[in-house]
Amino acid sequence: MDTQLAIESRRSVKQFxxxxxxxxxxxxxxxxxAMLSPTAFNIQHWRFVLVRDPALRRQIRQVAWDQAQVTDASLLIVLCADLxxxxxxxxxxxxxxxxAARDFLLPxxxxxxxxxxxxxxxxxxxxxxxxxxxxxxxxxxxGYDSCPMDGFDFDAAGQLINxxxxHVISMFVAIGKALQPALPRGGQLALHEVVINDRFA
Known part of the structure; x- marks a missing residue:
């Protein structure tokens, strides 16, 4: 699948x-x-917590508004950052x-x-x-679907994963096979509403 098609077809799936x-x-x-993603100064802040333990998944679901994708997705990643x-x-x-680059970049x-x-x-x-x-x-x-998530108690989730x-939690990303297609897009704003040339009026 090419990049444009992946962007156009990616949707937030809730039922896995x-x-x-x-x-x-x-x-x-x-x-x-994911580790090829850019970071400032190439610091690579991200830490990918793969939640594999079913019991822990159930505990996290309890602090995530009982959202089914926490337990049902094939892969649950708690995306954290080392501050x-x-x-x-x-x-x-x-x-x-x-x-020469090191002498400049490290300071x-x-x-x-x-x-x-x-x-x-x-x-x-x-x-x-x-x-x-x-x-x-x-x-x-x-060929997989995904769902970015911030609908959870960050402090409680942090305690559950030690x-x-x-470190801070940025979000969850659930990945797996969708049970049903995503709902139609809710409605994208027109370009003229979100694109500003040079400066705000």
């Missing part, structure tokens, strides 16, 4: 076949593609770059993030958002 299994090879492929990734051996992120990372918790969070959330979209489009290209203190 609970008996379908995604192979380990397919999961590895999805995650490998302190910028200071955890940042030389790793540029190990293949030239010495720049420090200057950009140090003492700026809002910047740290904003960049982590942007990174997770891009990774989530990559996951969903990759899943669609592989979220470290310096």
């Amino acid at each position: 076949d609970p008996n379908h299994r995604i192979s380990e090879q397919e999961i590895e492929s999805l995650l490998s593609l 302190n990734a910028w200071q955890k051996q940042p030389e790793r992120y540029w190990r293949n770059a030239s010495q 720049a990372i420090q200057a950009y993030y140090a003492g700026k918790p809002q910047v740290q969070r904003d960049e982590a959330m942007r990174s997770c958002g891009m990774a989530a979209q990559t996951l969903m489009l990759s899943a669609k290209a592989m 979220l470290p203190e310096d």
Whole structure:
């Protein structure tokens, strides 16, 4: 499936076949593609928690408004971000770059993030958002459906997965085989309502 078709056909599916299994090879492929998503300074903030334990899935469903996709999707990914990734051996992120690039980038990372918790969070959330979209489009290209989710108690979900203190949850992404087609699109706004040339009036 080409990129345009994947974008056009991707929909947020709520009802998944609970008996379908995604192979380990397919999961590895999805995650490998997600890890090609861009991140500021190549910090790769994302952490992909694959919730495989059925009992844990049921507990998470309880704090997610009893949404069926939490337990029924073939794959439930809690997409998290490490807020302190910028200071955890940042030389790793540029190990293949030239010495000149490393000499510039490593101090720049420090200057950009140090003492700026809002910047740290904003960049982590942007990174997770891009990774989530990559996951969903990759899943669609592989013949699967998906659903991005933020309808849950973030604190309770964090406790259930033992979220470290310096991490945040961005969203869930459920992936699997749809039991039925998604409802028709609710209605996209016209381009002239959302596209601004140069500046707001």
